[in-house]
Amino acid sequence: MQQLILPALLASLWTTCTGAGDWCYQSQFTCDHQCNVPDLWSHANSDCAGKKQSPINVVTRKTLKDERLTPFQFDNYQQIFRGTITNNGHSVQVGVPHLSTITGGGLPTTYKAVQFHLHWGNNGGPGSEHTIDGEQYPMEMHIVHMKHHYTDLKTAMSDPEGVAVLGFFYETSSSANRKYDPIINALRSIKTTNGDTSLLPVSLAQLIPPEQNLTSYYRYKGSLTTPGCTEAVIWTLFENPIPLSMEQLRVFSELKFHDGKPMVGTFRPVQPLNGRQVFRSGAPAILVSSALLVATIATALGLSQPI
Template sequence: MRSHDRKQVIVLPSLRRVSSKMQQLILLVLLASFWTTCTKAGDWCYQSQFACDHQCNEPANWNHAHSDCEGRYQSPINVVTRKTLKDERLTPFQFSNYQQIFKSTIKNNGHSVQVGVPNLSIISDGGLPGGYKAVQFHLHWGNNGGPGSEHTIDGEQYPMELHIVHMKQHYTDLTTALSDPEGVAVLGFFYERSTSANRKYEPIIKALQNIKAANGNTSLNSISLAQLIPPEKNLTTYYRYKGSLTTPGCTEAVIWTLFENPIPLSMEQLRAFSELKFPNGKQMVGTFRPVQPLNGRQVSRSGGAVILLSSALLVAAIATAFGLPQVN
């Protein structure tokens, strides 16, 4: 009986080792099968949209659908404020006809909310090589008011980001403008959570109820670009770099301007965007591309932009200034 017991002790661990190896082999086969099934993608999508029943190229694989998405000067990026360089050429912008009221159509294009803008609104100065006329604006957001901006500042991701897309004045269409390395200028604005609703955004928030389904569109009456952004006097502090479109084809023809002052929206207003749907019926959330490598690019700041210090650096700076002992 004791001999039989010893035999079991010797054999069972061996069986367990075989079982473990078999489990690993089965797991690898299953993963390979999953990978084969889920990556026969055609079009691009966001990470939140990817599923086996919706085969698409998630952000890490956008280059499979559009080769430019693996370029060296891609957007968005993380702006490290202490590494930015002050550029005296980054003067205040001139905003022409931004106050003008216009009518347009707001659309759920399957990836975002987009509104066409008449080419009457023009930006100039601000270090730009000329005048640029507005073409459209769209937004990127997270999940029910959570982190969702595309660009980040010192690693901080805001709940949402607005992009107002402009092209050089002499171009007649965006496709042609994108063939020019400086053909497009995008103004980026961040949003922050507020305890009260932003009444200026009510036309857009109400319109979202009518475009929940992909490719849905509805009229947007009596709106101006000026009502969507901070007052002009608060738009002198910004960051500048050269990059790309943040959606495929990822064309590297964009002069980016990221404004420091955020736009307030209530949590309810922010959550309204997450009620939209992707074409596959999934909740439209997480509509942002992860930040991309700088690859040697220099990010500049206007004269009024503030370099943000971490609390630790701030304490150290104060201690040094007053000759106080520093706590390690």
């Protein structure tokens, strides 16, 4: 009888501690704070069990080059704005004036920026949501856009292609990225959940690589990476990472979840592709072709011969 009681008791405790209530990241879960960790997000929203979920691991050798994936046109990305940065309990988010738009890049229409937010690890450790050939970067930024004719994100998400998200990876740099000073300095004022503060003037362009370095990217169709996991997103993942110093990356880990625990590990694990194809832009091949063309011309003209 005692042999039966112990397993039953352990099973009961396991059931009690396997998640209930709201969704959370794995780093938030304790028996004192029961919540639905990523593997159980479908309990919070059934769409999280869909077949086109994000993020994913991009296996570069399995990507297909798509000549339609031309360079983007970034309009009003240089515009300076005064935004509000918020600790929403799961990430930090900044609202963006809808004047900044993207076209080209194989998108079906013009999309206008709505907000950007970030996902990170623990004190500069692995923390990006998407991975490239299994590599997880320290952090990832998502600039969320919606089709230009929609007035709110909720309506846009009812359209299978209503949302376009630009994903940017970060890498550790030996020196601080001063373009990020407005963001990093503001984080110290919003350590607790629902805290918000005004940003010093900033532009989207200063936060991302120069436009000429944004021609190499991956494309696939997926979902939001938090509940409700709506499958209405055209994803673009840029190859060139953004540099931040380790000190700058660590400031993000000083933020707090609503229960006061450090806000770390704010990423959803990669999801199955389920037969989806990931495409890559044709830019690298164009660049190689241009280089070969120049070399051929130089050789023909005898410019490659030593003087």
